[in-house]
Amino acid sequence: METQTSPALLLGRYRTIELRDTGGFGSVLVCWDVRLQRRVAVKCLPLDAEGDAASVVDEALAEARASSFLTHPNIVTVHDFAVDDRHAYIVMEYVDGVTLAELMARVEGGVLIWCEVAHVLRSVAAALAYAHDNGVLHLDIKPANVMVARDGSVKLADFGMASIASAAGWGGARGGTVGYMPPEQLTGDLVDERTDVFALAAVCYEALTGLRPFEATTPAASLKLIEKGAPPLSDAEEGLGGPTTLAFQTALAPSPAGRMTDPEEFAGEVLPSLGDPDEGRDSIVSLLDDEGSDEELFDEGAWRALDPPGRRIPWLPAAAARLASAGCTAALAWQCAAPLAGLGPVAVVCLIVAAAVAGAAVPTAACAAGLALAGVACAAAGIAAGLPAQAVVGCAVAVACGFVPLRLAGGRAPLAPAVLAAPALGAWTVCPALAGFALEPAAAAGTAAAASVVTWVVTGQGALWSADPATVAQAVASVPAALASPGPWAAAAFSAGAAALASATGRRGSEGTAAAGQVLALVVTLVGCSLAGGLDFGGIWGAPSGAPMGLALGSTVLMIVAITLFGPPELRREGEDRELS
Incomplete structure (x- = not known):
């Protein structure tokens, strides 16, 4: 995976190992931190020379600030924030694993077994509850922002859409991802904890059924699908009728007033029907073990050897x-x-x-x-x-x-x-x-x-x-x-x-x-x-x-x-x- 040549240092500290992901936000690099001798993930957000670069920097700083408040085993840690003439950078904890989207793409029909969904739900709900208690909304919960490590741990990443609570209450909505945003976020109205509950329920619904009931090409089309309502969960999974189907209908209600405010309340109503989350964790570990770990493929000694002698001892x-x-x-x-x-x-x-x-x-x-x-x-x-x-x-x-x-x-x-x-x-x-x-x-x-x-x-x-x-x-x-x-x-x-x-x-x-x-x-x-x-x-x-x-x-x-x-x-x-x- 890595080369034996010595790539130039990013920000004078991070040596690029590989390009992990690209998207509308920019790119994510896996890098070697020569100061602390560890791998990190660096999100690079390009600054538009002809546009408002200051707004990109402010958004990146808002993400770093929001995430830095949050120290939790189910939240990806943010280590640093930096800018140069071309990019804003957010340096994050490296997670050896895959995203939930990648995990679902590797299984038949894109459907996880119930206990695996239970483990994901329990972990993400705990992360969201902690973030909400600290005045932070996520506002972009989707399978691509849920990291599943090879040891089975689940971490919520990318607080790029998060709003910091102020004395006047939660801030206005910012763009998330169509298909997981509720009506109040699609229309730019005020958002709160119930916005994240909706997205969490949409992710779990997809993991259980393989369906994305609100996916559309435009926000207006997605809004119509939400108002129509998702097919009852029991239609796809007969064993999840009754209270579980009702909990999903409540969490996916078009009006925020119809939803629960606490993500752990939603999890508490659903988990009893899904099975043992710990068994789900073990199942995910065995699933990821079949491909081998990045830790086994990564030659840390080779990357340490590229550093000056004095930096090999942090x-x-x-x-x-x-x-x-x-x-x-x-x-x-x-x-x-x-x-x-x-x-x-x-x-x-x-x-x-x-x-x-x-x-x-x-x-x-x-x-x-x-x-x-x-x-x-x-x-x-x-x-x-x-x-x-x-x-x-x-x-x-x-x-x-x-x-x-x-x-x-x-x-x-x-x-x-x-x-x-x-x-x-x-x-x-x-x-x-x-x-x-x-x-x-x-x-x-x-x-x-x-x-x-x-x-x-x-x-x-x-x-x-x-x-x-x-x-x-x-x-x-x-x-x-x-x-x-x-x-x-x-x-x-x-x-x-x-x-x-x-x-x-x-x-x-x-x-x-x-x-x-x-x-x-x-x-x-x-x-x-x-x-x-x-x-x-x-x-x-x-x-x-x-x-x-x-x-x-x-x-x-x-x-x-x-x-x-x-x-x-x-x-x-x-x-x-x-x-x-």
Whole structure:
């Protein structure tokens, strides 16, 4: 079923295994999630470039939001929602099995035995009752939206037509499938739980008789058939007369007022006549076992081998990011220990350990705390040197610049290394590689620029970390002048450009292009380092000094190794990180 070549990643995360289904809504792909090392189903809804793409995105998001509310063994789980320029995507649980429509197509006459229908009815009724209790309607119940797994479990899929209940009641009808929609949905009137009960009864009627009593080419024709009424169930199945036939007639009543509101009430009236649902489950399992399971045909090891080494262990990328965060936070705390040496050696050690723990546990909070600590150290150095005004300026700039990356990057775990490594090492030249690897282009540019300014201010190009009071005093005194000179701002501009270049190139989905982007960013960084230094020395240009150049080269090599181990940076297209609830 799968190929040994390496297909391009969808959304930077999902590798396509096969096309499972196509229809008016788009297509469904079976994909391999390289981050969590599992199969998923991805529904792809095309965005019409000439139409209202926003409405498609809103509909897809509504489906994802509705389904994300629902955690139930008989409902297909929605994992994620994303959009790009061409499609909206809903990432769902992969179900190893067939749809109810496919199952009925494989049996004689399209008719299931009674106990099999009992199992399907019990499962779908439980799913609907749970959804209704949580304020969600399905509005498109049909055999194609009922998944039957090879282990016998039944799951309701595709809440694409669902409406979220509001304080004013249920929303207006949206399109379902002709043949399973009741009159109120066909005519666009208000819908409620009874709309789903009608569709559930129509599906079960079809599974028992092989007939679709309301199927028509137009909604108007279907409406006439519903008003006429379905043939009594007892006409096709003599053993299902009496209460069972009456229950179906009630559930399929043209008027909502004539139907029961609870799907489990309908199931409760029908199940006693259909037999044991557990026997039905066993029968379905034996029926599907004859063809072999996708699990037996799917070679998981072959798909794992296509992933970069570091991604074959799902927890490793996050652990590596936290380790990097801990190391950078601890390094910055160690650098800050010189101005704060008056606290005593025990306090300094505790500070460094606490910084490392915080960096690993809460990377984003550690980033903010690290910048605040750098600002405090800058202020302490200035006060100790008898220059409080300059100290306040340096501290304020450090803290203010710290808000830029936090605002741009949100809660990204790699943020702490991208921001804190430069002031910890005393060289802004490490900013572009780290920010370009960790963040999307705009956030990478802003983060690298802010981190560069912070580095110039709080380190005085390394002097503030000196144990020599005279050196510290000179560095603090030079802070306002440094901010007024073009050097720091030129460095910030080159840092931003290099980071954006690395980020944009790295998000093309290829390890080679990501590595090339890092090399190009290194070139821009080295040029910027030379020009920024020249501006600070009255236009005397020269090659970058050894330490900044070495740190730039080292950070680039480190990021290329990370790309090799973990793959190129994941795409962060608009909408990928939208909340589902």
